Amino acid sequence: MARKKDHIAAGGTGGGSRAVEGRDARALAHALELLADLSEIKGEVRFKVIAYRRAAEAVRGMGDEILETDSVARLKAIPGIGEAIARKILEFKETGTIGKLEELKEEIPEEVVSLLQVPGLGPRRARLVFEELGVRSLDDLQRAAEEHLLAPLPGLGPKVEAGILEGIKHLRGTAGRIFINQAYEQASGIVDAMLEKLPELRISAAGSLRRMKETIGDIDILAAYGEPHEVTKAFRSLPLVSKVIMSGETRSSVFTRDMLQVDLRVVDTSSWGAALQYFTGSKEHNVRLRELARRQGLKVNEYGVFRVEDDGRMAGADEEGVYAALGLSMPPPELREDRGEIEAAMRGELPSLIGLERIRGDFHVHTRDSDGYHDLEEMRAAAEKLGYSWLGISNHAANLRVARGLDADGLLALVERIEELNAKGDSPVTLLAGCELNIGNDGELDYDDEVLSRLHFAIASVHGGFGQSREAMTRRISRAMRNPFVNIIGHPTGRLIGSRPPYELDLDELLEVAAETGTALELNAFPDRLDLCDHHLRRAKEAGVKIAIGTDAHRAEHLRFMLYGVATARRGWLEGGDVLNLLDAEFLRSLFR
Ligand SMILES: [Zn+2]
Numbered sequence: 001m002a003r004k005k006d007h008i009a010a011g012g013t014g015g016g017s018r019a020v021e022g023r024d025a026r027a028l029a030h031a032l033e034l035l036a037d038l039s040e041i042k043g044e045v046r047f048k049v050i051a052y053r054r055a056a057e058a059v060r061g062m063g064d065e066i067l068e069t070d071s072v073a074r075l076k077a078i079p080g081i082g083e084a085i086a087r088k089i090l091e092f093k094e095t096g097t098i099g100k101l102e103e104l105k106e107e108i109p110e111e112v113v114s115l116l117q118v119p120g121l122g123p124r125r126a127r128l129v130f131e132e133l134g135v136r137s138l139d140d141l142q143r144a145a146e147e148h149l150l151a152p153l154p155g156l157g158p159k160v161e162a163g164i165l166e167g168i169k170h171l172r173g174t175a176g177r178i179f180i181n182q183a184y185e186q187a188s189g190i191v192d193a194m195l196e197k198l199p200e201l202r203i204s205a206a207g208s209l210r211r212m213k214e215t216i217g218d219i220d221i222l223a224a225y226g227e228p229h230e231v232t233k234a235f236r237s238l239p240l241v242s243k244v245i246m247s248g249e250t251r252s253s254v255f256t257r258d259m260l261q262v263d264l265r266v267v268d269t270s271s272w273g274a275a276l277q278y279f280t281g282s283k284e285h286n287v288r289l290r291e292l293a294r295r296q297g298l299k300v301n302e303y304g305v306f307r308v309e310d311d312g313r314m315a316g317a318d319e320e321g322v323y324a325a326l327g328l329s330m331p332p333p334e335l336r337e338d339r340g341e342i343e344a345a346m347r348g349e350l351p352s353l354i355g356l357e358r359i360r361g362d363f364h365v366h367t368r369d370s371d372g373y374h375d376l377e378e379m380r381a382a383a384e385k386l387g388y389s390w391l392g393i394s395n396h397a398a399n400l401r402v403a404r405g406l407d408a409d410g411l412l413a414l415v416e417r418i419e420e421l422n423a424k425g426d427s428p429v430t431l432l433a434g435c436e437l438n439i440g441n442d443g444e445l446d447y448d449d450e451v452l453s454r455l456h457f458a459i460a461s462v463h464g465g466f467g468q469s470r471e472a473m474t475r476r477i478s479r480a481m482r483n484p485f486v487n488i489i490g491h492p493t494g495r496l497i498g499s500r501p502p503y504e505l506d507l508d509e510l511l512e513v514a515a516e517t518g519t520a521l522e523l524n525a526f527p528d529r530l531d532l533c534d535h536h537l538r539r540a541k542e543a544g545v546k547i548a549i550g551t552d553a554h555r556a557e558h559l560r561f562m563l564y565g566v567a568t569a570r571r572g573w574l575e576g577g578d579v580l581n582l583l584d585a586e587f588l589r590s591l592f593r
C-alpha cells in the first residue's frame with residue numbers, strides 16, 4: 001500500500017491543511033463526542049445528544065477544512081450542523097475547547113464516559129454509580145460489582161449487577177480488541193504528531209497493526225532517536241493522551257482519549273531495523289526466522305543478526321538487511337504469519353502484492369437513493385479526490401425495505417441519471433450503474449431479467465435467512481451465481497467481526513461454482529466485515545476466482561476504507577491479476593456483459 005518508507009502514514013486517509021496543534025478536526029470531533037456522552041450521562045434531552053453525535057461525524061468527514069470556515073452561516077450549510085453547534089465550533093476554533101463541555105466536565109469527570117461501553121449499564125446508571133459510589137473507571141465498577149455494592153442501588157438489583165460484571169469481563173476479553181481502522185487512524189495521528197515535534201525521528205507502527213491484522217489489541221509504536229527521553233516526553237504530552245500508564249526513559253504506555261492503549265518503545269538508531277523486524281512479529285514468523293538463523297550459525301534478536309561463534313554483528317540498522325543476512329528477500333509485514341512466506345522468500349518467490357495506488361475504483365457504494373448519506377455527485381467527487389477512474393453505485397434492492405431498497409422504477413430512474421451524468425463528461429470518474437441485490441432464501445433475486453439487463457453490473461448478497469443449513473445456504477448462493485446478471489457475491493460469509501459469526505457455508509463448493517461461472521467474490525472492506533477474510537482470499541486465489549473489493553460506503557468518507565480492503569488482500573497474498581479493481585471501466589463493462 002501507499003506507505004512512506006518506515007512508518008505507517010496517513011496515506012490516502014489524511015490530507016488537508018494542518019490546523020493549530022490540539023485544534024484540529026480530530027480534536028474537535030472528540031470534543032463533540034465527549035459533549036454528547038457527558039450530556040447523555042447528565043440526562044440532557046435526547047435530541048441534543050443526537051445532534052452532537054451527528055455533528056462529530058460531520059466534522060470527522062470534513063477533516064481540517066471545517067476549521068477554515070469562519071461564519072455561522074457557512075457552517076450551518078454543512079449537513080449535520082445547526083446554529084448552536086456552529087457557534088460551538090467557532091468557539092473551539094478560538095479557544096481550543098467548548099465552554100459547555102468544560103462546565104459538564106466539572107460536574108462529571110471525563111473518565112466516567114468509559115463506563116458507557118459496559119453492556120447493561122447505560123448513561124443513567126453510569127451517573128448513578130458515579131454519584132452514589134464514586135465509581136469513575138472500569139476498575140472501580142468491577143470492584144463495586146464484586147463487592148455487591150451495585151445491587152442495593154435503586155433500580156439495579158442482583159441480576160443487573162451480575163450482568164454488569166459479565167459485561168466488564170466480556171469487554172476485557174475478545175471485545176478488548178479494536179477494529180483495524182480505529183487503530184490505524186489513532187496510530188497515524190500519533191506518528192504525524194510525533195514527527196511534527198521531532199522531524200528527525202524514525203517512527204513506525206509495529207506489531208499486529210503493522211501487519212494490518214483485522215483486529216488489534218494494543219497499539220505498538222517503535223521509534224529511534226538520539227535522545228530517547230525526549231521521545232517519551234513528547235509522546236506523553238501529545239494532546240490525545242488521556243492517561244499515562246507507565247513511563248520510563250525508553251518505554252512509555254498511555255491511554256488515548258478514545259481509551260486505547262498505546263505502547264511506545266524507543267531504540268537505538270543502529271538497531272532500528274532489527275527492532276522493527278522483531279516487534280512487528282508475528283511470533284510464529286519470528287520463531288521460524290530464529291530457527292533458520294540457528295541452522296546458519298547465526299542468531300537474531302531485537303538488536304541485530306549476530307554470528308554465534310564470535311558475536312560479530314552482521315546486520316541490524318535496516319530491516320531489509322536483517323532478512324538479507326539470513327539469505328532472504330524481505331516479506332512485506334502483511335505476510336509475516338508463517339504461512340509460507342519464509343519458504344517463498346528463500347526461493348525469491350514472494351508475491352508481488354497489490355497496492356492502494358493501483359486501485360482504480362470501488363464496486364460497492366450506497367447513495368442517498370437507498371440508505372446512504374451522500375448523493376451521486378458527492379460520492380463521485382469523493383472518488384475523484386482519491387484518484388479513481390470509476391465508481392460502482394450499488395444501492396439496496398427492492399426486497400430490503402429496511403434499507404430503503406429501490407423498486408424497479410426507482411432503480412431504472414437511477415440508471416438513467418447515472419447515464420446522463422456520465423454523458424456530461426465533466427468528471428474523470430465514470431459511474432457504473434449497479435445494484436446490491438438480495439439473494440432470497442432459494443436464491444431468487446429482486447427484479448426480473450428485463451430490469452437486470454439495464455444494469456452495468458450487479459452484486460448479490462445475503463441479507464437475511466442466516467440460519468439456513470450449510471447445504472441450503474450453499475445451494476442458495478450458487479443459484480444466484482448461476483444467474484448471468486450477477487457479477488459479484490457481496491460479503492460472501494456474512495460475518496460481522498465481534499458481533500455475528502459467518503453463516504454455515506461450503507466455501508470450496510462456492511469457489512468451484514464461482515470459477516465455473518466467472519463470478520467474482522467480494523472483499524468487503526468495511527472494517528467490521530473484511531469479508532472474505534485473508535485466509536479465504538488465498539483459497540479463492542488458488543481456485544482462480546477473481547476478487548472485487550468494495551467498501552460498502554454509506555458516506556463519502558467510507559470510501560477510504562479501501563485502505564483496509566487492500567491490506568486484507570495483501571494478507572491474502574493477492575496480486576494484480578487477482579483483483580478486478582485494477583481494471584478500467586470500459587474493460588469491466590465488457591467483462592460484465
Ligand atoms: Zn450488504
Ligand SMILES: [Zn+2]
Binds near residue numbers: 364366436552
Ligand atoms: Zn452494501
